[in-house]
Amino acid sequence: MTxxxxxxxxxxGRFVPPPVWLMRQAGRYLPAYRKVRATxxxxxxxxxxxxxxxxxTLQPIRRFDLDAAIIFSDILVVPDALGQKVWFAEGExxxxxxxxxxxxFGKLSRARLPEHLAPVYAALRATRASLPSNKxxxxxxxxxxxxxxxxxxxxxxxxxxxxxxxxxxxxESFGLLIDLLVDAVVDHLGHQVEAGADAVQLFDSWAGVLPxxxxxxxxxxxxxxxxQRLREKHDVPVIAFPRAxxxxxxxxxxxTEFAALSIDTGIGAHWVANELQPHVALQGNLDxxxxxxxxxxLEAEARRILNKLGGGRFVFNLGHGIVPQTPPDHVARLVxxxxxxxxxx
Amino acid sequence: MTxxxxxxxxxxGRFVPPPVWLMRQAGRYLPAYRKVRATxxxxxxxxxxxxxxxxxTLQPIRRFDLDAAIIFSDILVVPDALGQKVWFAEGExxxxxxxxxxxxFGKLSRARLPEHLAPVYAALRATRASLPSNKxxxxxxxxxxxxxxxxxxxxxxxxxxxxxxxxxxxxESFGLLIDLLVDAVVDHLGHQVEAGADAVQLFDSWAGVLPxxxxxxxxxxxxxxxxQRLREKHDVPVIAFPRAxxxxxxxxxxxTEFAALSIDTGIGAHWVANELQPHVALQGNLDxxxxxxxxxxLEAEARRILNKLGGGRFVFNLGHGIVPQTPPDHVARLVxxxxxxxxxx
Numbered sequence: 001m002t003x004x005x006x007x008x009x010x011x012x013g014r015f016v017p018p019p020v021w022l023m024r025q026a027g028r029y030l031p032a033y034r035k036v037r038a039t040x041x042x043x044x045x046x047x048x049x050x051x052x053x054x055x056x057t058l059q060p061i062r063r064f065d066l067d068a069a070i071i072f073s074d075i076l077v078v079p080d081a082l083g084q085k086v087w088f089a090e091g092e093x094x095x096x097x098x099x100x101x102x103x104x105f106g107k108l109s110r111a112r113l114p115e116h117l118a119p120v121y122a123a124l125r126a127t128r129a130s131l132p133s134n135k136x137x138x139x140x141x142x143x144x145x146x147x148x149x150x151x152x153x154x155x156x157x158x159x160x161x162x163x164x165x166x167x168x169x170x171x172e173s174f175g176l177l178i179d180l181l182v183d184a185v186v187d188h189l190g191h192q193v194e195a196g197a198d199a200v201q202l203f204d205s206w207a208g209v210l211p212x213x214x215x216x217x218x219x220x221x222x223x224x225x226x227x228q229r230l231r232e233k234h235d236v237p238v239i240a241f242p243r244a245x246x247x248x249x250x251x252x253x254x255x256t257e258f259a260a261l262s263i264d265t266g267i268g269a270h271w272v273a274n275e276l277q278p279h280v281a282l283q284g285n286l287d288x289x290x291x292x293x294x295x296x297x298l299e300a301e302a303r304r305i306l307n308k309l310g311g312g313r314f315v316f317n318l319g320h321g322i323v324p325q326t327p328p329d330h331v332a333r334l335v336x337x338x339x340x341x342x343x344x345x
Numbered sequence: 346m347t348x349x350x351x352x353x354x355x356x357x358g359r360f361v362p363p364p365v366w367l368m369r370q371a372g373r374y375l376p377a378y379r380k381v382r383a384t385x386x387x388x389x390x391x392x393x394x395x396x397x398x399x400x401x402t403l404q405p406i407r408r409f410d411l412d413a414a415i416i417f418s419d420i421l422v423v424p425d426a427l428g429q430k431v432w433f434a435e436g437e438x439x440x441x442x443x444x445x446x447x448x449x450f451g452k453l454s455r456a457r458l459p460e461h462l463a464p465v466y467a468a469l470r471a472t473r474a475s476l477p478s479n480k481x482x483x484x485x486x487x488x489x490x491x492x493x494x495x496x497x498x499x500x501x502x503x504x505x506x507x508x509x510x511x512x513x514x515x516x517e518s519f520g521l522l523i524d525l526l527v528d529a530v531v532d533h534l535g536h537q538v539e540a541g542a543d544a545v546q547l548f549d550s551w552a553g554v555l556p557x558x559x560x561x562x563x564x565x566x567x568x569x570x571x572x573q574r575l576r577e578k579h580d581v582p583v584i585a586f587p588r589a590x591x592x593x594x595x596x597x598x599x600x601t602e603f604a605a606l607s608i609d610t611g612i613g614a615h616w617v618a619n620e621l622q623p624h625v626a627l628q629g630n631l632d633x634x635x636x637x638x639x640x641x642x643l644e645a646e647a648r649r650i651l652n653k654l655g656g657g658r659f660v661f662n663l664g665h666g667i668v669p670q671t672p673p674d675h676v677a678r679l680v681x682x683x684x685x686x687x688x689x690x
Contacts, residue, residue: 161634161668168638208589211632211664212613213649244553246591247616268557271592287556289506293513301513304558319556323506 003198004134006068009281009313010199010237010259017306018314019067020338021138022291022331023262024321025060026072030328032059043088044080047073053123058130063328064335068136071124071192075142075203078184079151081116082108098154098162102173110184114191121195128196136199139192143204143242144181144222148174160209167218174218182222186229193234201239201262202226208244212251215242220251227257239283243320253279265319269308281313286334288318294330302334306341348543349479351413354626354658355544355582355604362651363659364412365683366483367636367676368607369666370405371417375673377404388433389425392418398468403475408673409680413481414472416537418465420487420548423529424496426461427453443499443507447518455529459536466540473541481544484537488549488587489526489567493519505554512563519563527567531574538579546584546607547571553589557596565596572602584628588665598624610664614653626658631679633663639675647679651686 005019027033033056040046047053057072076094080086084107085097099105128137142150150156152163167174189200207219219242227238237259242252244264252261253276263272263284276282290301306316316338322331350364372378378401385391392398402417421439425431429452430442444450473482487495495501497508512519534545552564564587572583582604587597589609597606598621608617608629621627635646651661661683667676 159634159665159668161637161670164632164634165638168635168642169640171642208611211610211630211635211646212615213646244589244591244611246589246611246613247620248611248613250616265556266553266589266591266593268591268593270557271595275592285556287509289504289509290513290556292506293510295514297513297516301556301558320504323504325506 002133003136004067006136006315007198007237009315010239012313014313016310016343017338017341018310018316020316020335021066021068021070022060022322023070023318025064025066025070025331026056027322028324029322029326030059030063032063043074044077044086047077048119050119050122050126053120054126054130057123057127060331061131061135064331066135066335068138069127069131070138070140070201071120071127071197073120073123073140075140075147076150077117077120078113078141078147078181078188081113081188082110082180082184083112084108084151093156094150096150096154099151099177102170102176105177105180108180110180110187113184113187117188117191121191124192124195124197137197139189139197139200141185141188141200141202143202143207143219143226144178144185145210145218146204146206147181147185148177149206151177160206164209167214171217178218178222182225185226189226189230190234193230193236197236199237199239199259200230201241204240204242207242208246212248215245215248216251219245220255224255224257227255231257250275260313260315262317263319267319269305273308273312277309277312277314281315282309283315283317285319286317288320288323288326291318291326291330291334292323294327294333298330298334299337302337303341306338307343310341311343347478348481349412351481351660352543352582354660355584357658359658361655361688362683362686363655363661365661365680366411366413366415367405367667368415368663370409370411370415371401372667373669374667374671375404375408377408388419389422389431392422393464395464395467395471398465399471399475402468402472405676406476406480409676411480411680413483414476415483415485415546416465416469416472416542418468418485420485420492421495422462422465423486423492423526423533426458426533427455427525427529428457429453429496438501439495441495441499444496444522447515447521450522450525453525455525455532458529458532462533462536466536469537469540469542482542484534484542484545486530486533486545486547488547488552488564488571489523489530490555490563491549491551492526492530493522494551496522505551509554512559516562523563523567527570530571534571534575535579538575538581542581544582544584544604545575546586549585549587552587553591557593560590560593561596564590565600569600569602572600576602595620605658605660607662608664612664614650618653618657622654622657622659626660627654628660628662630664631662633665633668633671636663636671636675636679637668639672639678643675643679644682647682648686651683652688655686656688
């Protein structure tokens with residue numbers, strides 16, 4: 001069996017109980033992570049140090065026996081590799097020297113990407129070498145729209161007004177940026193696959209700020225183009241995570257290039273069981289705050305999700321990343337609940 | 346005709362072209378607003394000065410001939426009236442002395458609410474006296490869950506982790522807070538109706554952070570209870586705005602106490618035309634950034650929404666509040682587009 005239950009589900013099978021991993025499972029909620037993290041001040045430098053990235057990627061697998069490791073990295077390594085200035089201010093989130101107009105696209109170049117991101121690929125190779133063969137290794141990247149949001153706003157934003165205004169007023173030049181990002185993401189994910197990633201996840205974290213009329217062009221299509229090219233070249237399964245898009249997620253279920261859709265916390269398991277799961281494998285969608293709360297609330301909610309979705313093609317996960325205040329013991333308990341689940345019990 | 350087209354739609358009719366008003370239509374994007382706002386430093390004091398609140402409420406009606414005025418106020422006047430400390434820090438958004446535990450609920454009391462919020466009701470009376478009879482006057486309040494979010498977090502938040510953790514771990518005490526807020530909101534909206542509001546809107550701005558399993562108890566039910574009591578006592582139409590709840594909005598369409606559902610920018614007009622509009626009048630859902638962009642993008646998007654929803658029971662509006670950088674001329678143009686729209690044209 002290669003890369004275990006997760007890969008089996010992504011290749012068209014199903015498993016009872018379903019495989020389980022957790023978005024941002026390598027991170028600040030783990031004391032062991034904080035210990036390694038403390039040895040490097042710059043967050044990007046930390047991401048680019050293969051032995052440290054490898055170590056924190058493996059920590060949650062050792063501690064919780066999860067079914068997949070996801071390489072420790074960040075979606076903003078792509079703009080960084082393209083030549084945009086990116087840094088992480090302590091407690092403030094990511095910052096970028098914002099792109100002001102299309103004339104600045106000329107500064108961005110894919111030429112340096114493979115060399116610049118070589119440490120990420122080195123970490124993937126080292127992780128794959130240490131990871132048991134029944135555990136999947138996931139690579140990932142930000143989807144083009146989400147990357148464009150950060151690149152234009154210069155960081156996070158409440159409404160991504162500058163990005164959307166650009167897309168609405170000047171769709172041609174915005175399209176050029178998206179095209180460049182499609183190519184860059186294909187490069188980056190392709191190198192991750194060559195370095196040992198068994199599957200990859202595309203995070204379109206900000207797709208939900210687009211109205212449905214703009215979603216196809218700026219989120220569905222770019223993600224589809226990436227998945228198509230990766231599957232042609234590498235035959236690698238792609239998990240798409242268009243976060244907070246509401247009922248418009250129906251547009252994504254038709255894209256046969258996606259091996260699975262990751263669903264956020266807000267979408268009800270009952271609705272997706274009827275509308276999406278007959279068409280595509282699903283992954284999600286526990287509220288990370290349930291994992292903070294623990295106890296009976298966590299048990300009830302995890303079982304509710306399993307009862308709705310666990311009988312079909314499903315990967316148990318959160319609907320959003322683990323938050324730093326999560327007690328690690330709650331993660332252990334969640335894995336127990338998932339592993340102990342039986343349909344109809 | 347009393348209070349015009351908007352009231353006709355909320356009472357079960359429809360209009361071609363549909364009535365139009367815009368969330369946060371009285372606000373910083375208008376030079377006339379900024380002039381009045383500059384005369385008072387404290388934002389709450391500004392809300393509590395009837396002649397100023399009246400003036401800014403009327404400004405967008407005079408300038409754009411919109412079909413409804415919404416009283417200029419804030420959802421946080423309710424926690425303020427209950428005795429919680431609320432203030433607005435310039436450029437930082439609202440701040441509250443956060444509720445730390447249920448023992449602090451004892452500090453909150455509805456007894457002072459009618460007197461404390463008398464200036465809001467005075468502004469409603471003055472506005473109704475100046476407003477043409479074919480224009481509706483709207484009152485509003487935050488829904489209990491959204492108010493609880495602000496009251497527990499002490500302001501806005503990315504994930505409202507403290508509020509949700511409380512609700513998940515201690516649903517009984519969280520339920521007591523929600524019950525108190527249901528009563529307070531019924532009081533506040535009832536007084537607004539007595540002062541001249543023709544209809545009221547309930548904003549559940551943060552409902553979207555709840556998983557579907559928690560939504561019924563903390564958002565749908567509290568809003569339904571409020572609407573039920575208001576309709577019994579005042580026979581006033583209630584517009585419910587559960588923002589960003591995705592497909593879970595299907596739970597709200599069954600609540601016959603809601604005269605209309607306001608829909609956010611993310612929900613596609615095509616989906617709601619099929620799933621919601623046969624059951625309930627709709628209001629929304631233009632992206633406010635389209636109003637910033639203007640030009641052809643605005644025209645195309647406004648017409649797309651009108652073509653999907655304008656033939657049914659519909660109120661044209663935004664999917665979220667107007668943003669400060671909106672050019673007022675774009676608002677004038679939007680009203681022209683709506684008024685000039687014909688089905689099938």
